[in-house]
Amino acid sequence: KAGVTQTPRYLIKTRGQQVTLSCSPISGHRSVSWYQQTPGQGLQFLFEYFSETQRNKGNFPGRFSGRQFSNSRSEMNVSTLELGDSALYLCASSFAGGRISTDTQYFGPGTRLTVL
């Protein structure tokens, strides 16, 4: 079974631009969660999508948004990029978003975003 894939793996943008990151979950998984990882703030939860609906949201500004398609693939968008948005963005997929005991989150390798 293929794992979670994220594209692109590396991205360089300049301040003020916008960016879209993509995540393809494991086949059969309906939940996709996004996390931001930085040296200063660590791993922070951005949002979770389940069956095309945002089910949970972290404490990030509205510049961060996402969506999920009917095939469970998810995209994350960051508008008006700031230097502080430089980070590793990880997505994780699971069957039910951790709500059942047998569920496990599987992480992708991440997208490294650098904002200049």
Add this chain to the structure above:
Amino acid sequence: AQSVTQLDSQVPVFEEAPVELRCNYSSSVSVYLFWYVQYPNQGLQLLLKYLSGSTLVKGINGFEAEFNKSQTSFHLRKPSVHISDTAEYFCAVSDLAGGFKTIFGAGTRLFVKA
């Protein structure tokens, strides 16, 4: 509100020595607890998880963790480490009150020396 505290930011240890990585959490209700490992330039991999039942949880790569409700701790242990265990380790918690979103600790860098 949920929170996770990993008490050590770095833990250096010699190969074949035992190691304990400490984790304390706060949560008002029953929790799910996790340990993840992250190797350089990779995503996170689940080592083990505690949902309920036995307080001693065994995971992959010879790791185990003990859930202690009274001390709100979930420390990770390995009796004998290898060079290949050098990585960043994250403790995490999720619960119903938090909508099952996963909250991570700051991480502990395990450095195994020859």
